[in-house]
Amino acid sequence: MFGITPSARLRPSPFFEATLAEGVTAFTTYNHMLMPTSYGDPQAEYWRIINGASLWDVAVERQVQLSGPDAGRLAQILCPRDLSKTVVGQGRYVPLVNHHGVLINDPILLKMAEDKYWLSIADSNIWFWAQAIAAERGLNVQVSEPDVSPLAVQGPLAENVVAAVFGDWVRELKYFAFRQTSINGIPVVVARSGWSKQGGFEVYLMDGSKATALWNLMKEAGKPWDIGPGNPNFCERVESGLLSYGGDTDAQTNPYEVRLGKYVDLHVADDVVGIAALRRIHADGPRRHQLGVVWDSTEQASFGFFWYDIFQKGQKVGDLTNCAWSYRLKKNIGFALISRDCKPGDSVEVLKDGKTLTGTLQELPFI
Amino acid sequence: MFGITPSARLRPSPFFEATLAEGVTAFTTYNHMLMPTSYGDPQAEYWRIINGASLWDVAVERQVQLSGPDAGRLAQILCPRDLSKTVVGQGRYVPLVNHHGVLINDPILLKMAEDKYWLSIADSNIWFWAQAIAAERGLNVQVSEPDVSPLAVQGPLAENVVAAVFGDWVRELKYFAFRQTSINGIPVVVARSGWSKQGGFEVYLMDGSKATALWNLMKEAGKPWDIGPGNPNFCERVESGLLSYGGDTDAQTNPYEVRLGKYVDLHVADDVVGIAALRRIHADGPRRHQLGVVWDSTEQASFGFFWYDIFQKGQKVGDLTNCAWSYRLKKNIGFALISRDCKPGDSVEVLKDGKTLTGTLQELPFI
Numbered sequence: 001m002f003g004i005t006p007s008a009r010l011r012p013s014p015f016f017e018a019t020l021a022e023g024v025t026a027f028t029t030y031n032h033m034l035m036p037t038s039y040g041d042p043q044a045e046y047w048r049i050i051n052g053a054s055l056w057d058v059a060v061e062r063q064v065q066l067s068g069p070d071a072g073r074l075a076q077i078l079c080p081r082d083l084s085k086t087v088v089g090q091g092r093y094v095p096l097v098n099h100h101g102v103l104i105n106d107p108i109l110l111k112m113a114e115d116k117y118w119l120s121i122a123d124s125n126i127w128f129w130a131q132a133i134a135a136e137r138g139l140n141v142q143v144s145e146p147d148v149s150p151l152a153v154q155g156p157l158a159e160n161v162v163a164a165v166f167g168d169w170v171r172e173l174k175y176f177a178f179r180q181t182s183i184n185g186i187p188v189v190v191a192r193s194g195w196s197k198q199g200g201f202e203v204y205l206m207d208g209s210k211a212t213a214l215w216n217l218m219k220e221a222g223k224p225w226d227i228g229p230g231n232p233n234f235c236e237r238v239e240s241g242l243l244s245y246g247g248d249t250d251a252q253t254n255p256y257e258v259r260l261g262k263y264v265d266l267h268v269a270d271d272v273v274g275i276a277a278l279r280r281i282h283a284d285g286p287r288r289h290q291l292g293v294v295w296d297s298t299e300q301a302s303f304g305f306f307w308y309d310i311f312q313k314g315q316k317v318g319d320l321t322n323c324a325w326s327y328r329l330k331k332n333i334g335f336a337l338i339s340r341d342c343k344p345g346d347s348v349e350v351l352k353d354g355k356t357l358t359g360t361l362q363e364l365p366f367i
Numbered sequence: 368m369f370g371i372t373p374s375a376r377l378r379p380s381p382f383f384e385a386t387l388a389e390g391v392t393a394f395t396t397y398n399h400m401l402m403p404t405s406y407g408d409p410q411a412e413y414w415r416i417i418n419g420a421s422l423w424d425v426a427v428e429r430q431v432q433l434s435g436p437d438a439g440r441l442a443q444i445l446c447p448r449d450l451s452k453t454v455v456g457q458g459r460y461v462p463l464v465n466h467h468g469v470l471i472n473d474p475i476l477l478k479m480a481e482d483k484y485w486l487s488i489a490d491s492n493i494w495f496w497a498q499a500i501a502a503e504r505g506l507n508v509q510v511s512e513p514d515v516s517p518l519a520v521q522g523p524l525a526e527n528v529v530a531a532v533f534g535d536w537v538r539e540l541k542y543f544a545f546r547q548t549s550i551n552g553i554p555v556v557v558a559r560s561g562w563s564k565q566g567g568f569e570v571y572l573m574d575g576s577k578a579t580a581l582w583n584l585m586k587e588a589g590k591p592w593d594i595g596p597g598n599p600n601f602c603e604r605v606e607s608g609l610l611s612y613g614g615d616t617d618a619q620t621n622p623y624e625v626r627l628g629k630y631v632d633l634h635v636a637d638d639v640v641g642i643a644a645l646r647r648i649h650a651d652g653p654r655r656h657q658l659g660v661v662w663d664s665t666e667q668a669s670f671g672f673f674w675y676d677i678f679q680k681g682q683k684v685g686d687l688t689n690c691a692w693s694y695r696l697k698k699n700i701g702f703a704l705i706s707r708d709c710k711p712g713d714s715v716e717v718l719k720d721g722k723t724l725t726g727t728l729q730e731l732p733f734i
Contacts, residue, residue, distance in 0.1 A: 003368035003393035005404035006671035008688060009490055009614040010396065016672075026370035029377065029396040032490070032613060034672070037372035099502035104495060123376055123399070125492040128471060132499035135466035145618060246399060247376040251512060304373035305401070321375055
């Protein structure tokens with residue numbers, strides 16, 4: 001593995017010291033910040049998410065805060081999903097698109113107050129985007145990055161840990177619902193959410209100076225359930241069919257191509273950015289769709305930084321956007337962003353290091 | 368040093384294979400791509416830039432291409448610098464600001480044709496920004512990312528190398544001037560530019576599939592001048608006073624605070640983004656400015672990912688945004704983004720790892 005050179009362009013998370021103490025060994029960068037990606041034992045980190053409770057520094061999920069009289073109006077203008085029935089305390093998964101209907105992020109929108117929204121973003125700059133739209137339309141709204149850093153607890157035992165810290169009320173929270181509270185003087189938002197399909201919560205720390213205190217509090221409370229450090233897990237997310245914006249998408253991808261059509265409401269007002277383009281794309285039908293591929297070879301494959309061309313009968317038909325060794329399926333699996341002519345059950349090929357890998361398309365998720 | 372985990376969110380450069388062959392050991396990320404930061408011998412890499420010719424993979428300097436009938440109009444709307452006298456073949460260093468006058472990038476603008484411009488950007492997403500402004504204003508312009516990847520040759524002997532490849536005409540190029548040409552069927556733009564003060568060129572490769580061929584061509588031609596691999600060098604850029612957008616700037620920084628006021632023309636039209644705010648800031652005077660600090664201690668200090676608070680008589684007066692060991696000055700030097708009340712000659716302090724470091728402010732650059 002290559003080293004990552006320290007630079008002030010790449011901010012550490014407020015949980016940096018806590019993750020150092022846990023023995024973090026590797027990072028990725030995301031929204032110009034460092035996110036831990038390994039503590040040195042990938043298999044243990046994986047099974048902890050599948051069977052137990054795992055503590056994740058996901059401070060890189062930054063908040064784009066919209067506040068002021070026109071915050072709600074800007075939120076709806078940015079989101080091609082009907083937000084009119086969204087209430088305070090409710091979250092929504094929303095695809096953001098540009099004026100051409102191209103996906104530019106897939107945040108969780110949290111309605112904090114009637115005049116305050118957070119977009120908890122994936123890895124692209126939505127501050128500039130939202131500021132540009134707000135200013136060009138003359139809206140009375142501030143776009144800012146508050147001191148808010150999520151800490152995730154994921155896995156089937158995560159609810160026990162979060163309930164032990166905050167109380168049994170968390171067990172009643174619906175998916176994406178959240179509540180503001182505090183613990184030992186640490187202000188947080190507790191939400192049922194997180195980038196795995198194993199269940200869990202995200203605790204949005206609202207004071208970065210208390211990051212180590214919050215980490216240690218969760219760690220201590222989690223001991224009965226053998227909690228340990230982890231991170232958004234590549235293998236688990238591929239098995240579960242979770243989209244990585246920027247990893248599984250390119251500069252032409254629209255929501256319909258990557259299984260996000262159900263989060264688009266074509267009846268929203270005409271001033272919503274990109275809605276005219278999305279109506280057109282929906283009417284025409286997208287040219288690509290996203291399927292899974294199970295590879296025949298059970299030799300663990302590493303695809304690293306690259307997309308690979310997918311071939312069918314010698315013709316390029318799409319791209320392999322990720323590939324993981326599934327600990328549960330004991331197979332290599334990945335996502336295909338591929339022509340709509342290709343269907344589940346079809347055979348496909350990838351050329352890698354001079355060898356041809358053969359595999360079969362299927363619907364996502366794998367598990 | 369920590370490892371960087373492979374992810375398709377972080378694209379390798381077209382020069383990736385060539386840099387692997389050269390023995391790259393570490394990377395940073397920049398515009399969602401990997402940039403080599405070391406080949407294992409930092410001192411040799413530094414002195415090669417100061418005394419010789421150094422070959423850099425700077426493909427991460429991506430191009431935001433504006434093309435179409437309104438390309439020139441959009442370029443001027445985005446840039447608070449008068450572009451009316453800029454001719455085809457000429458480059459311009461331009462601060463980009465948002466509607467509040469906050470710096471959001473500091474690209475080189477290249478006028479490729481009357482209806483085509485490139486913004487060769489620093490590390491922030493200007494595609495989204497430019498698309499938003501263009502679409503909201505109804506301009507007839509396409510914003511895209513072309514297949515263009517700069518390769519830099521820097522150092523006092525760089526001109527010999529570039530002239531050996533392309534011909535002696537390159538010796539006549541003025542700073543930031545460029546010409547389109549090709550060599551061995553490889554289409555390029557040759558510009559006199561680069562992120563060092565040691566002189567040199569950037570060769571913008573216009574076909575990523577020919578990256579290894581171009582690298583090897585430059586390497587072969589550079590042998591008489593002992594060319595070797597390098598990268599934008601942290602020590603050299605600090606000595607030379609070169610700004611790193613995102614490293615030395617925060618979400619409030621305006622051009623006047625970081626020595627870019629001379630690239631702002633306050634007389635540009637009122638429809639230029641941020642010009643009203645810049646006129647206000649200029650009239651009021653910025654609250655901070657950027658100075659150098661020379662530290663008293665000659666023990667090599669590593670500041671890594673963080674900014675540090677700068678104190679004067681116990682009060683925080685600014686931030687230390689970088690700190691490098693200067694091989695030439697044999698001292699620790701860094702940039703201060705600091706209150707205008709602080710002047711060259713003033714003593715300042717930083718608290719690091721429980722110890723107080725003392726230093727003296729001075730004008731930039733150091734050398």
